[in-house]
Amino acid sequence: WSRSASSHRFLHVMAECIEEHWAEVNGSDGGGESSGGEWCAPGNRTCPGKETIKWQNKSVYIQISESCSQMFGCLSIRVEDEGQSVYIVWNPADNPNQAATQAVSNLQYAICTHISQIYSIRLIRPSLGTPQIILNLRSGCSHPPMFFHSGRALEFQSKLQEHATLTRCDADASTLLVNDSSNMLQRSLHGLDMVQSSPGVVRSRAPTKPSTPDCQAEIDGDELEWSREIGGEWQWRYLQGGVRVMQGLRSGWKKASAVASDVAASAAELLDQIDTPATSMEMPLEPPHHSAGSRSACKASDLRCGDDECVFVEHEPLPWEDQGLIEEAEFRGFFEANGRIRDIQKLRRRAYYGGFAPNVRRDGWKWLLGCYPVNSTRKDREHLLQQKAKEYEAYRRQWESITADQESRFSKFRDRRHRIEKDVIRTDRSIDIFVDDNGEGLQKLYRILLTYSFYNFDLSYCQGMSDLAAPLLVVMEDEVEAFWCFQxxxxxxxxxFHKDQNGMHTQLQTINTLCKDLEPELYEHLEKKDCSNFYFCFRWLLIIYKREFSLQDVFRLWEAFWSRVRGQDLHLFVALAILREHKTSIIEEDMEFDSVLKFVNDLSGRMDCREVLKDADFLSQEAQFRMITTRSTRNSLGCA
Known part of the structure; x- marks a missing residue:
């Protein structure tokens, strides 16, 4: 570190940031100290009354002091005058068991703050603990911290950014300045993606006017010039190493010292590679991209765990973004001139975030289900469909050729045929192609299911298969294509559908584990009521929510499941997302198993598919992050 005196200064600045972070790790989930120094006194707590709710979370609580109990309520972002006026609102939840005087007392803590009154928002997201935000007002005081009991703190930030400019504070990465008019050049560079933004990493940036005592620029002009000379790559690797020091602090000072020494050696090696400022100008101004199409936001997979350490970058799940349906013109753009698909993973990701329009769903589903070889051309697929049509006819002729005399001595076939006939006549009769008792739609569905029982002798036919085959026939229209998609x-x-039901029990046990980790309060109630087997989710998983949503919503859900963007267990997180949304009712009404079963069955047709999918996406990322963090923690503690 003898290369430059400024390097010592820069290291000192980082050490101060680390110490601040260490203090935050140890105390951020307690009372939640205000960066403004005092809580706001009760005042005007109501909005004009004509605002529109743009976002809300009903599981946000405040805690005035450590001696006070948690006060749950609903946090929302509201706008009026076509977005000209934006309010952040928190209202205490209604509790029918609460005394009227106490309810009135709670109302004094209601919050309704116009965005123009907010100077900054401090977003605290500890690795372990409850995320929280603190609204620091321009008057110098702050609202009490608001704790996100069910997560979604970053979703709040993402939604608020649609209505206000949030700028990360230079010296405190957890503080977001609201509509900050200072340092316009820096904001412009960020808007043009000319300054690399990496959540959770302390960054060296140009000095700005000190905004608050807790948020001051520490680096003078000479140090800024030094940072420019050494190049973007060095800055990225050095600062990333600083985060490794923070991770070491969690495991103990001895280990932190070892990691810091390793970081210093790595940085010195990079300094030796830099000869002139001209050379540094050619260095990349952002960290290496992990893969094509990767986002700048940190993902759980960005945690690289080894035997001795885990490089920790603060976890920020990618916010859900509904990208709209894939229309025909866009769908054609995924293919080359000869019909070969350009990037199947890109198509899967696009289907996950948007789904297919009706006129391309027929082909889109075949790609998601793996009916087509990835490298096939258009002619290859035409030839494949012709072959599959012949195969289907061969399987179908096997049961069609059974004579009445043979059937009289074939009890298994008679039983199979009877069960299929009984189920088909009750399947989706409200859908146009299945309305007529003697219509072609029901006949095709019957033939598909009976033919499959001859294709898969071991499994044969089981109740519930008709629910899965019917939507495929609606989309494909063609009997042969529907059969192979069903296969x-x-x-x-x-x-x-295995008789031992091991597959279902494994999934229910996984939901049990996820609920215990991600929703401990709900899990505690279910376990107390002997409901922790989650048998009330059985129908959801057996036919993947076919009877819980409208047909179009089922299409959307299935496309998300089949895309595999969040792995093969997204449907389990959908179950947890539904339960989380309604956990207040389940707990407050003290539901037993029968009550929970009736309650979840009555939800059919009353849920918002896209909200459920968005919550499931968040839970999936959170579970992945916790799994990796837990593994790295066990490694650092020397556990097996």
Missing amino acids: KLMDLMEPN
Whole structure:
């Protein structure tokens, strides 16, 4: 570190940031100290009354002091005058068991703050603990910290950014300045993506006017010039190493010292590679990209865990973004001139965030289900469909050729045929192609299911398969194509229908584990009521929510499941997302198993598919992050 005196100064600045972070790790989930120094006194707590709710979370609580109990309520972002006026609102939840005087007392803590009154928002997201935000007002005081009991703190930030400019504070990465008019050049560079933004990493930036005592620029002009000379790559690796020091602090000072020494050696090696400022100008101004199409936001997969350490970058799940349906013109753009798909993973990701329009769903589903080889051309697929049509006819002729005399001595076939006939006549009769008792739609569905029982002798036919086959026939329209899509779907779903039900029990046990980790309050109630087997989710998983949503919503859900963007267990997180949304009712009404079963069955047709999918996406990322963090923690503690 003898290369430059400024390097010592820069290291000192980082050490101060680390110490601040260490203090935050140890105390951020307690009372939640105000950066403004005092809480706001009760005042005007109501909005004009004509605002529109743009976002809300009903599981946000405040705690005035450590001696006070948690006060749950609903946090929302509201706008009026076509977005000209934006309010952040928190209202205490209604509790029918609460005394009227106490309810009135709670109302004094209601919050309704116009965005123009907010100077900054401090977003505290500890690795372990409850995320919280503190609204620091321009008057110098602050609202009490608001704790996100069910997560979604970053979702709040993302939604608020649609209505206000949030600028990360130079010296405190957890503080966001609201509509900050200072340092316009820096904001412009960020808007043009000319300054690399990496959540959770302390950054060296140009000095700005000190905004608050807790948020001051520490680096003078000479140090800024030094940072420019050494190049973007060095800055990125050095600062990333600083985060490794923070991670070391969690494991103990001895280990932190070892990691810091390693970081210093790595940085010195990079300094030796820099000869002139001209050379540094050619260095990249952002960290290396992990893969094509990766986002700048940190993902759980960005945690690289080894035997001795885990490089920790603060976890920020990618916010859900509904990108709209894939229309025909866009769908054609995924293919080359000869019909070969350019990037199947890109199509899967696009389907996950938007789904297919009706006129391309027929082909889109075949790609998601794996009916087509990835490298196939258009002619290859035409030839494949012709072959599959002949195969289907061969399987179908096997049961069609059974004579009445043979059937009289074939009890298994008679039983199979009877069960299919009984289920088909009750399947989706409200859908146009299945309305007529003697219509072609029901006849096609019957033939598909009976033919599959001859294709898969071991599994044969089980109740529930008609629910899975019917939507495929609606989309494909063609009997042969619907059969082969059903065959691919059953390859994924077959464990659900095994007689030993091991596949279903494994999934229910996984939900049990996820609920215990991600929703401990709900899990505690269910366990107390002997409901922790989660048998009330059985129908959801067996036919992947076919009877819980409208047909179009089922299409959307299935496309998200089949995309595999969040792995093969997204449907389990959908179950947890539904339970989390309604956990207040389940707990407050003290539901037993029968009550929970009736309650979840009554939810059918009353849920917002896109909200459920968005919550499931968040839970999936949170579970992945916790799994990696837990593994790295166990490694650092020397656990097996």
